[in-house]
Amino acid sequence: MKTLNRRDFGVDFGLALAAAILLPATKARADDMEIHIDNFVFQPAELKIKAGTTVTWTNRDDIPHTIVSAGKFRSKTLDTDDKFSFTFTNAGDYKYFCSLHPHMTGMIKVE
Amino acid sequence: MSGQDHGGDGVSRRKVLECMTWAGTGVLWTVTGGVPRSLGIIDSADAATAAAPGMSFLQISDSHVGFDKPANPNALGTLEEAVNKINAMPAKPSFMIHTGDITHLSKAAEFDNAERIISQTKLDVHYVPGEHDFIDEEVKLYRERYGRGTKGHGWYSFDAGGVHFVGLVNVVDLKAGGLGNLGAEQLAWLEDDLRGKSKSTPIVLFAHIPLWTVYPEWGWGTEDGGRALEHVKGFGSVTVLNGHIHQVMQKVEGNVTFHTARSTAFPQPAPGAAPSPGPMKVEDARLRSMLGVASINFKQNEQRLAIIDTPLQG
Numbered sequence: 536m537k538t539l540n541r542r543d544f545g546v547d548f549g550l551a552l553a554a555a556i557l558l559p560a561t562k563a564r565a566d567d568m569e570i571h572i573d574n575f576v577f578q579p580a581e582l583k584i585k586a587g588t589t590v591t592w593t594n595r596d597d598i599p600h601t602i603v604s605a606g607k608f609r610s611k612t613l614d615t616d617d618k619f620s621f622t623f624t625n626a627g628d629y630k631y632f633c634s635l636h637p638h639m640t641g642m643i644k645v646e
Numbered sequence: 647m648s649g650q651d652h653g654g655d656g657v658s659r660r661k662v663l664e665c666m667t668w669a670g671t672g673v674l675w676t677v678t679g680g681v682p683r684s685l686g687i688i689d690s691a692d693a694a695t696a697a698a699p700g701m702s703f704l705q706i707s708d709s710h711v712g713f714d715k716p717a718n719p720n721a722l723g724t725l726e727e728a729v730n731k732i733n734a735m736p737a738k739p740s741f742m743i744h745t746g747d748i749t750h751l752s753k754a755a756e757f758d759n760a761e762r763i764i765s766q767t768k769l770d771v772h773y774v775p776g777e778h779d780f781i782d783e784e785v786k787l788y789r790e791r792y793g794r795g796t797k798g799h800g801w802y803s804f805d806a807g808g809v810h811f812v813g814l815v816n817v818v819d820l821k822a823g824g825l826g827n828l829g830a831e832q833l834a835w836l837e838d839d840l841r842g843k844s845k846s847t848p849i850v851l852f853a854h855i856p857l858w859t860v861y862p863e864w865g866w867g868t869e870d871g872g873r874a875l876e877h878v879k880g881f882g883s884v885t886v887l888n889g890h891i892h893q894v895m896q897k898v899e900g901n902v903t904f905h906t907a908r909s910t911a912f913p914q915p916a917p918g919a920a921p922s923p924g925p926m927k928v929e930d931a932r933l934r935s936m937l938g939v940a941s942i943n944f945k946q947n948e949q950r951l952a953i954i955d956t957p958l959q960g
Contacts, residue, residue, distance in 0.1 A: 638862070
């Protein structure tokens with residue numbers, strides 16, 4: 536039988552418990568993040584994440600929007616309830632906006 | 647205003663664009679000079695006679711064909727109502743302009759449906775695109791249909807009834823944090839297009855997003871719209887017709903009249919009156935009072951444009 540270090544087990548169990556409590560059940564992985572578009576606003580407008588994180592935007596408006604970061608990524612036009620995901624592999628600041636409604640802006644800070 | 651006032655009332659006939667707003671469906675634009683004219687579209691059959699030998703044209707906007715959300719589950723149906731309203735007008739307009747957002751999502755079927763309904767007016771239609779008309783993957787469907795003979799992203803000019811019309815595109819290459827955008831290439835073209843025109847030629851500029859700043863917090867304005875207006879300085883009569891904001895808004899500044907037309911699809915809130923500029927759901931009974939078209943009337947030797955907004959109902 537494989538020996539389990541009690542301390543390691545305790546830490547793992549504790550983390551799993553914390554994740555179960557803190558994260559919504561819909562999240563596939565602990566490091567995935569979501570941004571909603573409501574009333575022509577990205578929420579949250581600024582997000583700090585670790586490299587490797589996948590961010591998913593969901594358009595909850597009755598009007599289509601896009602997510603564009605010049606030279607980095609560009610979504611198709613998202614109709615109501617459409618989603619767009621992007622995995623940030625490199626650290627840096629990613630400013631983005633809606634190319635249809637350019638007053639809508641947001642920022643992803645990747646560490 | 648520069649001092650070329652030949653009238654006794656302190657307002658030059660050549661320089662004033664008179665704009666009359668009805669609570670309504672469409673804007674009927676009448677270009678006349680001197681005396682403001684009220685041109686009832688529906689109930690005043692002799693208005694057309696009174697305006698002769700002028701010219702009138704129609705503006706429709708923001709038909710958003712394909713939109714089916716709660717604010718109006720049948721945008722194609724209300725476009726058809728607007729077309730029926732136009733066909734019932736006692737005086738046939740010379741032509742029509744459409745100030746963009748023909749479709750909601752730039753789908754081929756949406757463009758086809760819009761064309762099928764709008765063509766029932768049997769009028770020539772001069773289009774400019776809205777941002778909703780340029781969101782197909784290859785950004786080609788609008789230009790295939792309406793881009794022939796245009797420059798750049800679809801701008802052009804033409805003359806009708808002694809008026810010089812310029813259709814502008816301010817929905818391309820929008821910058822983060824900014825407003826509508828004309829761009830240097832289009833502005834240079836505009837300057838060239840107007841060069842040599844007599845200053846007494848009435849000018850009509852039309853584009854989707856308002857060329858003046860209505861409400862920047864919602865993006866309702868054009869970053870370099872002021873530069874376009876510099877090019878029409880000195881002309882006695884300038885009218886700027888826009889859509890995008892789905893409500894009637896107007897401003898007169900010197901010789902320039904700014905006017906936005908209603909949508910035929912759904913209303914949007916007054917600036918700042920809601921958390922966002924998105925589609926505004928109103929009681930079903932009120933919807934048609936907030937959709938409409940506009941008529942614009944021009945009369946020779948007089949240089950006021952009369953604008954009449956007519957709702958689908960009410």
